[in-house]
Amino acid sequence: MQRIGVFVCWCGTNIAATVDVKAVAEALGKEPGVVFATDYQYMCSQAGQDMIRDAIKEHNLGGVVICSCSPRMHETTFRKTAEKAGLNPYMVEIANIREQCSWIHKDMPTATEKAVILGRAAIAKVHLNAPLTAGESPVTKRALVIGGGIAGIQTALDIADAGFPVDIVEKKPTIGGKMTQIDKTFPTLDCAACILTPKMVEAAQNENIRIFSYSEVDSVKGFVGNFHATIRRKARYVKEDVCTGCGLCTEKCPQKKVPNEFNLGLDNRRAIYIPFAQAVPKVATIDPNYCTMLKSGKCGVCAKVCTAGAIDYKQKDEFIEEDYGAIVVATGFNPIKLDRYDEYAYSQSPDVVTSLEFERLMNAAGPTAGTLLRPSDGEHPHTLVFVQCVGSRETRDCGKPYCSKICCMYTAKHAMLCREKYPDTEVYVFYIDVRTPGKNFDEFYRRAVEEYGVHYIKGMVGKVVPENGKLKVQASDLLSNEQIHIDADMVILAAAIEPDESARSIATMLTASMDTNDFFTEAHPKLRPVESPTAGIFLSGVCQGPKDIPETVAQAGAAASKVIGLLAKDHLMCNPCVAEANELMCNGCSSCEKVCPYGAITYSDKEFPGPNRTRVLRRVASVNPAVCQGCGACTVACPSGAMDLKGFSTSQIMAEVDAICK
Amino acid sequence: MQELIKAKAIELLENGTVDRVLGWKAGEFFYDLTPAVFTSREEIEKDFVYSVFSGANLSKYLVKESRKDGKVAAFLKPCDTYSFNQLLKEHRIWRDHVHVVGIACDGMCDMEKIRAYGAKGVLSVERDGDTLKLETLYGPMTMNKADAEAERCICCKSRKLVAYDEKIGEDGDVIENSGRFDMVAKLEAMTPDERYAFWQGELSKCIRCNACRDVCPACTCEKCVFDNPKSGIAQKAAVNSFEESMYHIIRAFHVASRCTDCGECSRVCPQNIPLHLLNRKFIKDINELYGEYQSGADLETRPPLMNFTQEDCEPSVVYERGGKQA
Structure with missing residues (x-):
């Protein structure tokens, strides 16, 4: 049995106004294994942390339970505190008595009773905790920016300025986004094009920036520092490196009745078009929905007039595979x-x-x-x-x-x-x-x-x-x-x-969370406004919430600085709470591999001792701890229970449930 | 049919294609056929039986048999081939150690039904087309084979052999509208209290003999959770009848979307609990929520509960909110 210390936080009046913190500390102090229980106004403050550190040393604690706010808020803080006192950081458990208790109850006796129960569950879990050690993973020093509007451009420029390579993926034929369509900008009334187009050109000329226009992100795998993306370069039927952007084809194309999306359908363009004069890249694109050559094989005018020979009716979608350390979402509105x-x-x-x-x-x-x-x-x-x-x-x-x-x-x-x-x-x-x-x-x-x-x-x-x-x-x-x-x-x-309609599928691809309006959620609404809760994913511009151009540019710069901070590191600490397969129980059935969203599970044939001193060859699963994100999908898919999650093992969770139901 | 199968078994053994044959032989009684491995012409000629009682699904035995040296021949009926495929998909059978002989099947018989028809002291049952010729202590009698068919064969889902190296007899088709979900629909139409009473009545008969698990081709775990003291649900005396229900419900969850609906669980249950209905409820729900799916029908598709797509529906939205997304 562990020697456990319980620390109940008041969070000022946030918890103490609805939960009788002294009664909670007293009740939990009587739980089996608890050798020390106390309460304090702000556990996360320096004085509170010192109190925890001193108690660990004085009472020789093997496990610590903090009854406080959500683990999302201060779990890391308290783990570091424990580590400084010489305790393994994963011997700390948080009982959330703020968001899940004091904030949602009005009645003190009810809330106090619930806080005790939540504390009891955490104590039951700590009894089964084992010390865990985090590994390290390398960081790919390249960033991906999804969306080439002013948010994406500014983020890319700032990252590139710090010396890191950046790729911008823009689904339209040109970067620039909505700002290209705006006439004047408030409150100074300077012309949008005059301030935006130089930035577009700067992005195109920057050695560290690659622009994939008319492209979409097809899939993203991996995790912070080690993302692997497949980018689909949609066929524009014009060789991008050959086209000079002279625009002759866009004047000669006989298909004149195509609604011009750049002018929101208020006038028409041709089937081959350059969205506007300052487009970057300044390259023509054939609209396959209207081009008679692509639809019926008859026409070919653009190919005839193109002196550079850039037209290629047989062009196919191309796929580019690239590794990234960080991804910035700038999908706009x-x-x-x-x-x-x-x-x-x-x-x-x-x-x-x-x-x-x-x-x-x-x-x-x-x-x-x-x-x-x-x-x-x-x-x-x-x-x-x-x-x-x-x-x-x-x-x-x-x-x-x-x-x-x-x-x-x-x-x-x-x-x-x-x-x-x-x-x-x-x-x-x-x-x-x-x-x-x-x-x-x-x-x-x-x-x-x-x-x-x-x-x-x-x-x-x-x-x-x-x-x-x-x-x-x-x-x-x-x-x-x-x-x-x-x-x-x-x-x-x-x-x-x-938010742009592509945002939801991109959020799914990145496992980044969204709110009910499909705006990306930030890791903390006040303190981490440009980071997604998913590590390595950053937010720039309106995809996170409505904002004007100055705010967007400011946020773009902030996202860039976070990316630079990440890419500047050579190694990242891995999360040790990852899945592990018990080879003796594994059937090799591949259920876990099928449900793993990160591709962290592989199989191999291994020899095991069989009956009568024989050797038995069996197919068994193994988890790559650097790739596993600890989501736990495999543990529920495994029919025999061979897969378990370190730090959140089935037995730990069942112990918590038992403690709650007691 | 028996002669053709025995001849094939001997041929495969003697021409060296395989060195073992998996088939059936008589158990305690002539109708109580049990899976058996044969290694010689003599054994086959003496003991091999294929009759209207060869219901036992041999595919599960290949999990162990295929891991041995040499090659084994197995005679698989259409529904057994689905289980075979599912096991292949789960990497439980070593395919290159198995020679599958698919055999056409138009339904197996159930001794209980023959007895229920009025036959007593049955000494032998011979099939002659659509009729069964019975020898009994009290003289011969005949009955329609259809009246003796096992429950699972009456609403057979498919007569198609989905996996084989060679076959005996004509391959059949997948049967649409087999009516296998009729009883599930009836249970769904009950009130929760009626349904609870039905299942309590059935499941409380359970004696925890584990026959359903032991025969189930989807239950091939190296270590079953019911045998693992660390799982928290290991084999033990049930404290109350509710715990017995949990055993069957946990088992149904474990095989959900992998169960091919072969019906072996109900066949072997000594208490005649209609266990297949639990599995069919899952199959019916999966069909309704994620589109028609037959596990074991192929080697490529993923079981719906192990496949996540953006189009997946939210069951609570479909069932509790009338199919409208919030």
């Missing part, structure tokens, strides 16, 4: 689809547009060459109505419950730009609140109202009806409690933003 918001007549009238479409209509490189014209008839609009929070802060299930954060500011920007370029326009903005919590943001919004005379009306638009070439807008003014009717020429909807 999209505006939500508005087909469930019929009240705004988005699908009925071309003059009802989303803010991103409006961005293209104002952009000098857009479909109207920067002149604001109504999409329906090309006339100059006089009355414009902006509607905020379309699908954001939505309680119905057609929208998103969160604030999309960027819409207040870009709507103020749109309204301001409109009034500045076209002083003859009347601009209305309907809002629930105006949220401007950024540097120079509120000043910017006030300028729109005070200097540019934009009509801000608190209230929501109830209905938009297209009638006689006008859009009849029906809305309520909540401040003057009036119904308002406006005959508008254009209505601009600030659609909510949502």
